[in-house]
Amino acid sequence: MFKFRGILINKHILLGISGGIAAYKSAELVRLLRKQGAEVRVVMTHSAMQFVSPLTFQALSGHPVHSELLDTDTEHAMGHISLARWANALVIAPATANTLAKCSHGLADDLLSTLYLAATCPIYVAPAMNQAMWHKPVTQENIQKLKSHGVIVIGPEQGAQACSETGFGRMSEPVEICRRLMTDPSTQCFSGLKVLISAGPTREPLDPVRYISNRSSGKMGYALAGAALKAGAKVTLVSGPVSLLAPVDADLVSVETAAQMHAAIMSKVSEHDIYIGAAAVADYSPLLIEKEKIKKQDEQTTLTLQKTRDILAEVAQLANRPFTVGFAAETHDLEQYALDKLARKNLDMIAANWVGQIPPSPPFSKGGENSELPTSPPLEKGDLGGFDSDQNALQVFWKNGKKNLAMTDKNHLAEQLISLIAERMEHERHDKNTA
Ligand SMILES: Cc1cc2nc3c(=O)[nH]c(=O)nc-3n(C[C@H](O)[C@H](O)[C@H](O)COP(=O)(O)O)c2cc1C
Numbered sequence: 496m497f498k499f500r501g502i503l504i505n506k507h508i509l510l511g512i513s514g515g516i517a518a519y520k521s522a523e524l525v526r527l528l529r530k531q532g533a534e535v536r537v538v539m540t541h542s543a544m545q546f547v548s549p550l551t552f553q554a555l556s557g558h559p560v561h562s563e564l565l566d567t568d569t570e571h572a573m574g575h576i577s578l579a580r581w582a583n584a585l586v587i588a589p590a591t592a593n594t595l596a597k598c599s600h601g602l603a604d605d606l607l608s609t610l611y612l613a614a615t616c617p618i619y620v621a622p623a624m625n626q627a628m629w630h631k632p633v634t635q636e637n638i639q640k641l642k643s644h645g646v647i648v649i650g651p652e653q654g655a656q657a658c659s660e661t662g663f664g665r666m667s668e669p670v671e672i673c674r675r676l677m678t679d680p681s682t683q684c685f686s687g688l689k690v691l692i693s694a695g696p697t698r699e700p701l702d703p704v705r706y707i708s709n710r711s712s713g714k715m716g717y718a719l720a721g722a723a724l725k726a727g728a729k730v731t732l733v734s735g736p737v738s739l740l741a742p743v744d745a746d747l748v749s750v751e752t753a754a755q756m757h758a759a760i761m762s763k764v765s766e767h768d769i770y771i772g773a774a775a776v777a778d779y780s781p782l783l784i785e786k787e788k789i790k791k792q793d794e795q796t797t798l799t800l801q802k803t804r805d806i807l808a809e810v811a812q813l814a815n816r817p818f819t820v821g822f823a824a825e826t827h828d829l830e831q832y833a834l835d836k837l838a839r840k841n842l843d844m845i846a847a848n849w850v851g852q853i854p855p856s857p858p859f860s861k862g863g864e865n866s867e868l869p870t871s872p873p874l875e876k877g878d879l880g881g882f883d884s885d886q887n888a889l890q891v892f893w894k895n896g897k898k899n900l901a902m903t904d905k906n907h908l909a910e911q912l913i914s915l916i917a918e919r920m921e922h923e924r925h926d927k928n929t930a
Contacts, residue, residue: 501914502677502726504532504684505921509582509614511607512552514542516657517589517623517666522547524588524669525555531677532684532914536578538562538607540594564606575606579613584682587611588649589623589666592634598646599637617681621649621672626662649675683727684917690728691767691817692720693760693774693806695735697753701798702785710850711775713737715822715887718909719771720745726913731767733759735774753777753803760806764817769916771820772807779803808840818920820912823847829890837892844919846889846912893919 508528512521521537528535537552538561549560564575579585587594587607594607598620603609611618620641628634629651642648650667680686694716698706713734720732721742730745733756741747748763750756753776764770779800789796811819821842823833826849833847888902889912900911 499677499722499725499910499914500530501532501911501917502683503528504914504917506533506583506682506684507581508533508535508676508682509538509578509585509610509616510535510552510556511538511540511585511587511590511594511610512543512547513540513587513589513591513594513607514544514546515589515591515623515666516546518543518546520666520669521588522551522555524586524672525552527669527673528676529556531673532918533676533682536561536581538578538610540591540605540607542591542593561606564604564609575609576613579610579615582614582616584617584619584676584679585610585614586619586621586672586676588619588621588669588672590620592622592624592628592631592637595620595622595634595637595641599640599644617647617679618645619647619649619672619675621666622651622664623666624651624664625656625658626660626664629662629664647675647679680727683725684914685723685769686727688728688769689731689767690720690723690769690771691731691733691760691763692716692723692771693733693756693776694720695737695739696775697735697756697777698751699753699777699780699803700784701781702787702789704788707777707779707781709775709777711735711737712884713739713774714885714905715909716771716773717741718905719773719912721906722909722913723769723771725910726917728769731763733763733774735776753780753806757804757806757809761809764810764813765815767817769820769920770810770817771822771916772810773822775824776806777803805840807842811841818843818916818923820844820846820916824850826850830892833890833892837894843923844891844893844916846891848887848889891915 512518525535535556536558537556539549552560597608598611603612649672651663652665652667653663654665655661656664676682695713696709696711698708700706717739720730723730724742724744732741732745733748736751748759750759756776780803782799782801807821819842823836823845825832829847829849833845837845885904886902887905887908889900891898900908
């Protein structure tokens with residue numbers, strides 16, 4: 496249904512359910528929100544509990560349902576103010592004419608309407624009612640008032656109604672409500688975060704017309720920039736020479752050499768929360784750059800190369816470093832090299848992929864350990880996985896954990912990696928807080 500799975504990771508959605516027939520649809524909404532990684536807490540009005548049992552929502556959300564304003568137990572565990580503060584978004588679906596009227600007039604005589612008043616997060620309502628109730632001037636006035644107060648109204652839709660009438664008043668489908676939340680910057684997993692991404696190859700000049708470079712197309716880094724933007728981040732993309740269009744909302748810094756990439760990254764990194772080093776930076780560059788074109792003379796010639804600076808390691812060593820993600824492109828012993836790089840460079844995460852000919856026994860031709868994806872098409876024999884390809888597969892490692900992301904197109908793969916980064920950052924934050 497949704498391609499970018501996990502875009503609501505770690506986000507807190509408070510779902511208010513009021514008393515209409517459409518309350519049964521909210522069960523599907525909880526499922527979809529959780530599938531996207533959101534934590535969902537449910538508040539039901541007394542009327543809503545006549546339509547669907549709270550047990551359904553308790554089971555689907557994994558948390559007890561809240562319904563009482565004046566309940567000493569729940570006040571102790573999570574009072575209405577802390578519940579309102581907990582939420583990144585309040586969604587009332589279905590929103591009855593009665594609940595909408597109470598919200599628009601500032602009445603607070605039950606838990607849901609009190610939460611509406613106490614909430615400081617974005618508020619969504621998905622009205623659901625009989626078409627005559629919807630068209631009644633007072634309901635329309637209430638809706639206009641709520642809109643003018645910043646409430647986001649989703650739907651209602653037109654069609655056949657449970658009461659056998661036809662018209663506007665059907666609650667929008669859960670998929671649509673979920674989609675709206677997924678595109679709200681305040682509920683996306685990277686909202687408020689700044690991400691620095693390096694992409695593409697570097698060119699190390701030999702003389703005015705020649706250079707040493709590699710096969711990197713930049714597609715993975717550019718896909719990551721697009722996915723991070725979709726997830727609500729501000730993105731700076733430091734790119735070597737590629738023939739790709741950068742996402743319009745990314746702040747693009749174009750560089751050519753490893754030294755320029757190093758300078759650009761180090762000057763920007765302190766402003767960012769996450770660094771993803773997806774560029775294929777040259778490990779060595781010519782010691783001397785000839786001022787004039789090198790002439791063809793001897794049968795053999797020798798180039799002297801010097802090591803370039805290790806951008807990833809330098810970023811990871813910073814005192815106030817961002818969450819640092821490296822890439823490892825290997826032709827052999829992938830896992831061993833990746834784990835070694837993770838530890839040696841002190842990274843938070845490393846995404847490893849094969850480059851060159853396909854490995855003899857691919858863990859990537861099917862959903863690997865922990866993979867949520869079904870079997871994916873194997874690489875064609877002789878296909879270059881990784882570099883210069885639209886498809887890729889990744890084996891992602893972090894301290895004491897790993898996940899295989901099966902062969903798929905780079906945009907989809909990038910979205911999965913962004914979700915995984917959000918998940919790991921939350922775990923690290925949680926571990927730090929409980930240490
Ligand atoms: C069978 C039945 C279905 C109802 N469906 C709706 C509905 O879809 N939308 C609505 O606004 N009210 C509907 N109502 C009326 C509400 O349940 C009623 O206004 C109630 O007071 C709403 O309380 P609440 O807003 O606190 O949940 C329905 C009532 C009944 C008996």
